[in-house]
Amino acid sequence: MALTIGTATAKRGEIAYGEYFLVQHPVGGADALPVIIAQGKEDGPVFWITAGIHGIEHAGIQVIHKLITSELVEKLHGTIVAIPALNPAGLRTLNRQAYYHAGDPNRLFPDGRAPKTDPDKAPPSALEQAYGRLFEEIKNTASFYFDLHCMSNGSLSFIFRDRILYRKGDESARKRAEEVSIKMDEMAQAYGHTVTADFAVEKYINEKLHRATTAAVTMLAGIPALTAELSSPYTPTPEVVNASVAGLRNVMRWGGMLGGEMEPITGIKVVDPGFPTHRRSVARVTQSCVVHHLKEPGDFVKVGDPLVEMRDAWGRSLGVLNSEYDGFVISRPTGILYYPGDAAMLLAIRDEEPRIGEYPEKYFD
Missing domain, CATH: 3.40.630.10 (Zn peptidases)
Structure with missing residues (x-):
């Protein structure tokens, strides 16, 4: 060819x-x-x-x-x-x-x-x-x-x-x-x-x-x-x-x-959980903390399983965040220092949406 x-x-x-x-x-x-x-x-x-x-x-x-x-x-x-x-x-x-x-x-x-064309926006780079x-x-x-x-x-x-x-x-x-x-x-x-x-x-x-x-x-x-x-x-x-x-x-x-x-x-x-999955960022910390991960990439998790423990700078526990989903751990973000709202883990959770589908309405308008 x-x-x-x-x-x-x-x-x-x-x-x-x-x-x-x-x-x-x-x-x-x-x-x-x-x-x-x-x-x-x-x-x-x-x-x-x-x-x-x-x-x-x-x-x-x-x-x-x-x-x-x-x-x-x-x-x-x-x-x-x-x-x-x-x-x-x-x-x-x-x-x-x-x-x-x-x-x-x-x-x-x-x-x-x-x-x-929009005169107030730059054209494609x-x-x-x-x-x-x-x-x-x-x-x-x-x-x-x-x-x-x-x-x-x-x-x-x-x-x-x-x-x-x-x-x-x-x-x-x-x-x-x-x-x-x-x-x-x-x-x-x-x-x-x-x-x-x-x-x-x-x-x-x-x-x-x-x-x-x-x-x-x-x-x-x-x-x-x-x-x-x-x-x-x-x-x-x-x-x-x-x-x-x-x-x-x-x-x-x-x-x-x-x-x-x-x-x-x-x-x-x-890892194969036996059901289709999609990714979701989870374990969003509720306060500034040092995170101790309780699960490793590849681990299966169920609803209620502990995912991370939040601790203060001195090591005192601030609470544990549990899983809201069944699935498995894909990764842990780099580092252990987190601010409120940061996700401390990435899961693959059960996916109930079709793998093919229509573009959202008005997408091409």
Whole structure:
């Protein structure tokens, strides 16, 4: 398959390297994304893998580096397109966002709405425009897609599965959403890590998560896509990196890109509560305190189970916060010092909302 992304052009049986122009700097020079295209000798799907859209999340970079090897290419049917650093400015400065866009870079992919001109608002930033161009590259070439992120130190290594929204009354879009949803579930099963959905639909839209990389690709392009959260953000642990590499090879086996048996996922906890879940931030402290966590990532919890103990600076107990939900612990936020209202734990709780559904009324108005 002839494929060019930026200055990288695929070559059968080889790994090609290049750059994709991102943003021009006002004082000269530019930011560019590193592009890797690994193409097997035989035709097959095109698997896009990206990482580093948040500048403090580094494990995905190592995953891509370890995954794409000459040995893999020898066995590969199809093509891998990988971008290890979607946010070079954030990676350089160890910041979640880029210094040339004030907001979260993973809320800048297209949302499906027609652009509106407002003289009192700035137009899309240079970064948003660049991601719009990149989205078109993915839309036009990808068979399926993974975006690699990190949660917090010690968190589960898991999958966020986006909900798929479609226009009310558009029967073809609904059928496509159903088909893509099935493929996403199959991909997640092949990856072999813990799986949870993102927030409930209203919060999902309010948080602009429908403009995240995988959500835009899934909803607007109809391409199966998943977000992998790889635990430790700054200094990746080998166990987490290796488990993700094995999972991605399994996804390629699912997609017909590699032969052989599925690899076991080892070195990490994999949790299945037996029912669908979505994330929820819980254990919001009632006063400024030092938190002692009473549950670990991967632990199952039931309504009424103690989650955290609040203590003052001298260690005296200020009370215990109990779970309001059945589910399991995904992660504990970094640090132990909290102010009133801060959430001290992230749970995956029972999800009773459909994984596909209509856009909210008046969304496109």
